[in-house]
Amino acid sequence: MxxxxxxxxxxxxxxxxxxxxxxxxxxxxxxxxxxxxxxxxxxxxxxxxxxxxxxxxxxxxxxxxxxxxRKITREKISLMTEESSVTLDFYSGSLGKQGSDSYSxxxxxxxxxxxxxxxxxxxxxxxxxxxxxxxxxxxxxxxxxxxxxxxxxxxxxxxxxxxxxxxxxxxxxxELLPSQVSVSAKEIIELPPEVINDRFHCQDNEGTAWLFAGFPSGGRTGGGFLYTNQSSLSLGIVCTLSDLVEGDKSLPQLLEDFKQHPAIEPLVKGGKLVEYSGHLVPEGGLAMVxxxxxxxxxxxxxxxxxxxxxxxxxxxxxxxxxxxxxxxxxxxxxxxxxxxxxxxxxxxxxxxxxxxxxxxxxxYKNLPHFMESTPRIFDGYPRMAADMLTDLFVVNGQPAKPLLKNMFKHVRKIGIANIMRDGWKGVRSL
CATH class of the missing domain: 3.50.50.60 (FAD/NAD(P)-binding domain)
Known part of the structure; x- marks a missing residue:
């Protein structure tokens, strides 16, 4: 040779x-x-x-x-706290059209x-x-x-x-900087196809892609993900390396906590762990090319x-x-x-x-810096969303309060100026 x-x-x-x-x-x-x-x-x-x-x-x-x-026909995004999950759920046949489709x-x-x-x-x-x-x-x-x-x-x-x-x-x-890469840990959890169809409201060969922000990464830059396979789930978390070293939990512990979350545990219940893996993910965008x-x-x-x-x-x-x-x-x-x-x-x-x-x-060249410099995305906003919806949906026999007043008290915890500033920075980064 x-x-x-x-x-x-x-x-x-x-x-x-x-x-x-x-x-x-x-x-x-x-x-x-x-x-x-x-x-x-x-x-x-x-x-x-x-x-x-x-x-x-x-x-x-x-x-x-x-x-x-599976062909992905359902997209989900969740903001999570320790005990709650606020989810946007989008299903559309347009996600499965050839040329603009995606697969797990x-x-x-x-x-x-x-x-x-x-x-x-x-x-x-x-x-x-x-x-x-x-x-x-x-x-x-x-x-x-x-x-x-x-x-x-x-x-x-x-x-x-x-x-x-x-x-x-x-x-x-x-040599890569800790802020330019994330560390990911993933489990492949085996489940029967019919169980996956029932739990994720899928037809045969159709699947779900689900991203999570907040609790999975311990309120730091990163998040969780879940993809439905034919007879298994790909479940994992991603954390920016620079944030992970400052946290008080290891990556395996964050993944285990994510699995035990009340919104996730029923989805993986009865599943068999068949693979565990980890890898680095480039996160720096154009700046790290x-x-x-x-x-x-x-x-x-x-x-x-x-x-x-x-x-x-x-x-x-x-x-x-x-x-x-x-x-x-x-x-x-x-x-x-x-x-x-x-x-x-x-x-x-x-x-x-x-x-x-x-x-x-x-x-998207400015987006990595925006996400890294705006920790409220991963702690404050998931908590605000959960608290708002708790007040909206929980009925406990107490006198109702005006909706605007009830919602505004949660906005004040973060601050209107901070929300406007984050919104402006976010729009500009996109």
């Missing part, structure tokens, strides 16, 4: 790396994909939802043959299907191998070093996850910080697919010119700028 040179080597068998390698191999390039895990998807444990629009362009109607779990997925299964498509296109997949370093000659990346093996390529694509040590080694990115291109090298997916969390939706997989497509187009253009310099590969950045990906990152 040391004597063989590839057109491209892709490091990382997640969605970004696999899609990039598939597109290059389909175009006739000799491609090797190196995955540290024992198989593609063995280390990929994201929350579990993919928006289909980007992958549809590459695998039309992939939902019919790919091992997706189990990455260990879904990523293996993607890897099979890549192998069928001609990609050489090498799993169970850790890339320790990059081959650099005269300022150009010329391949990878894995143990005692050196494997060369015209171009190397780094898709090695949110904390890309390889990108750091060649100074494309700096590193230098994406060097001589002979590109950075894609989570390694590039491509993730958008707008509170009511979290997106990463569709961005991974689009970044892979943009990178593959740039590599193919570079091959036509036989020029893999940084100047030539900058077409990747041009492709990104033309896509929704970079436009959305720019649109």
């Amino acid at each position: 040391a004597d063989e040179k590839f057109d491209a080597i892709v490091v990382g068998g997640g969605i970004a790396g696999t899609v990039a390698s598939y597109l290059l191999a389909k175009a006739g390039l000799e491609v090797m994909l190196v995955e540290r895990g024992t198989f593609a998807g063995s280390k990929n444990v994201s929350g579990g939802r993919i928006y289909s629009h980007s992958l549809e362009k590459i695998f039309p109607d992939f939902g019919r043959e790919a091992p997706v779990e 997925v189990l990455r260990s299964v879904f990523d293996q299907w993607l890897a099979e498509q890549a192998e069928a296109a001609g990609v050489m997949i090498v799993s169970g191998i850790r890339v320790d370093d990059l081959i650099v000659r005269e300022g150009k990346v010329c391949g990878v070093i894995a143990g005692e093996d050196e494997m060369e390529a015209d171009v190397t694509i780094l898709a090695d996850g949110v904390n890309s040590l390889l990108a750091q080694k060649i100074s494309l990115c700096r 590193p230098k994406l291109v060097g001589n002979g090298v590109l950075v894609i997916g989570d390694a590039a910080g491509f993730c958008i969390n707008v509170g009511y939706a979290v997106r990463g997989m569709d961005l991974a697919v689009t970044s892979a497509e943009c990178a593959a187009q740039a590599v193919l253009a570079a091959k036509d010119k036989q020029d893999y310099s940084e100047v030539s590969l900058k077409e990747y950045e041009t492709n990104l700028d033309k896509s929704y990906l970079m436009q959305d990152l720019k649109l």
Whole structure:
């Protein structure tokens, strides 16, 4: 293998790396994909939802043959305190229309299907191998070093996850700040499909995506999530690392408390824990996107910080697919010119700028700072909402009070000026 040179080597068998390698191999390039895990998807444990629009362009109607779990037709958002939950529940058939639909997925299964498509296109997949370093000659990346093996390529694509040590080694990115990443813990809880249908008011193959703010993250920046799979639930929490270290509870304890919440416990009751996992999530938005291109090298997916969390939706997989497509187009253009310099590969950045990906990152560039600097989103406002609805719905035989007066007393606890200020900052960040 040391004597063989590839057109491209892709490091990382997640969605970004696999899609990039598939597109290059389909175009006739000799491609090797190196995955540290024992198989593609063995280390990929994201929350579990993919928006289909980007992958549809590459695998039309992939939902019919790919091992997706359920098509998401119900969206829920909850503000939680220790004992209550205020929920917005939205059901619509428009959520399931092809091209604008989304699916819950189990990455260990879904990523293996993607890897099979890549192998069928001609990609050489090498799993169970850790890339320790990059081959650099005269300022150009010329391949990878894995143990005692050196494997060369015209171009190397780094898709090695949110904390890309390889990108750091060649100074494309700096060491991540605690405020730029979140830590997530997730459980897969097995339940019969009919039980899931009953508890979440779903039809067969239809599912729910549910996000939670407030109590799950201990009133700090972060939240909880729940996705319905075919015969299991993906339940987890996400906390910004900088906030987590200042809290008084560990991530596993926060997850356990979340499971025991009176609004959650009936949903998971009788379920069997079949998987527990944790991972880092890029949360810095545009501010954490590193230098994406060097001589002979590109950075894609989570390694590039491509993730958008707008509170009511979290997106990463569709961005991974689009970044892979943009990178593959740039590599193919570079091959036509036989020029893999940084100047030539900058077409990747041009492709990104033309896509929704970079436009959305720019649109929401101020949102991470707004969420981090407005802790009331995760403690004060969930409490205010719960207290308002308690006064609205609890009937205890006491004389009723004027509605406006009753609601206004809860507003005063936070302060009208604070609410107006937060609202203005929030609108501007969106």
